[in-house]
Amino acid sequence: MGRDPASGVINEADTGGVMTEMVYGAVPQRDGEPILPKWWRTIDKWAVFGVALLFLVGLLLGLAASPPLAEKNGFQPFHYVQRQMFFGGLAMVAMVLTSMMGPVMVRRLAVIGFIGALVALMLLPVLGTDFGKGAVRWYSLGFASIQPSEFLKPGFVVVAAWMIAASREINGPPGLLMSFCLTLVVVGFLAMQPDFGQAALVLFGWGVMYFVAGAPIFLLLGMAGGVIFAGMIAYANSEHFARRIDGFLSPEVDPTTQLGFATNAIREGGFFGVGVGEGTVKWSLPDAHTDFIIAVAAEEYGLVLVLAIIALYCMIVVRSLFRLMRERDPFIRLAGTGLAAMFGVQAMINMGVAVRLLPAKGMTLPFVSYGGSSLIAGGIAVGMLFAFTRSRPQGEIRDILRGHVR
Structure with missing residues (x-):
């Protein structure tokens, strides 16, 4: 038992805290x-290592896919490879800096980023461009382009998780309804581009977070x-x-289309590919370095590399979810789960x-596909996830559950 140095009285609360750390493996504060x-x-060092490997794989595939x-x-x-190295470097820096933040600071960053991205999304029909692809999703800056929806996603997850978690507090706001209305607004503006993916x-x-929060x-x-x-x-x-739906449902695939x-x-x-540099799909696909980068990987390196890429994504998501299962704070659990689920899906x-x-969605492969907005926004999103899954000086969630059983 702990003893008060002034009065000599034994303090059972202090002893309980020490015993909790010894039994449940809480991380000591230094x-x-x-x-x-x-x-x-x-x-989570393994997850960080997985993201770094995905980025290196993306550079390797970019060397094969982008020269044509x-x-x-x-x-x-190697123009596009050099740009991918630059934006990828910024993404890695953004990931590390964001992951160093505490949950409160991450939430503040998410709120500011979400508001800015939502305003940019609303102004797309007026100021945006489609680059000839039939969907107004980008702002052209001349030397680069920005896709607001990429930056909107991580901010939306954290803000929605905050609302849902607040609704579970005593006399809390109607966070579930507020988050649902916010989701409808975001989905509506994305559908207007159109960007159904x-x-x-x-x-x-949002559905994953609502399910984790206890939705019927x-x-x-x-x-x-x-x-x-x-x-x-x-x-x-x-x-x-x-x-796109008709093309997906058609029993015959037009060999001259991207699919x-x-x-x-x-x-x-x-299984092993046709050989490095021997693939031909990169000469036919205009989006070989972005949306269809996995086709380049499968053709030149075979199923082996594709399975390795899938394993890396699975490792990052599964390790993150296991860490979140030990988290006591409902907001951190919900936000982290939403970010991990969105990353994997x-x-x-x-x-x-x-x-x-x-059906064709026009969606990049995180950290592997070329794209400045996708890389940097992905770095911020994963940085938020790593910030939420960092070990903190606390007991585990099973601590609470066992307390209720007793």
């Missing part, structure tokens, strides 16, 4: 510890039915959406489109 050693001690496009556009052969991803992220299954099924109904309306009123080139490249790659959608398991 006063005056420099921020960098503290960050390295508390971060650079030649077509009159640039040096990002809209579905945002809705999925019948309500989630009702939401799924509403999504299907909205898809039917979009199919009837959007030529862009209908064309046709991608599926053929994956088939040709086999975006990767799944990108690869699912390439093998024709899903």
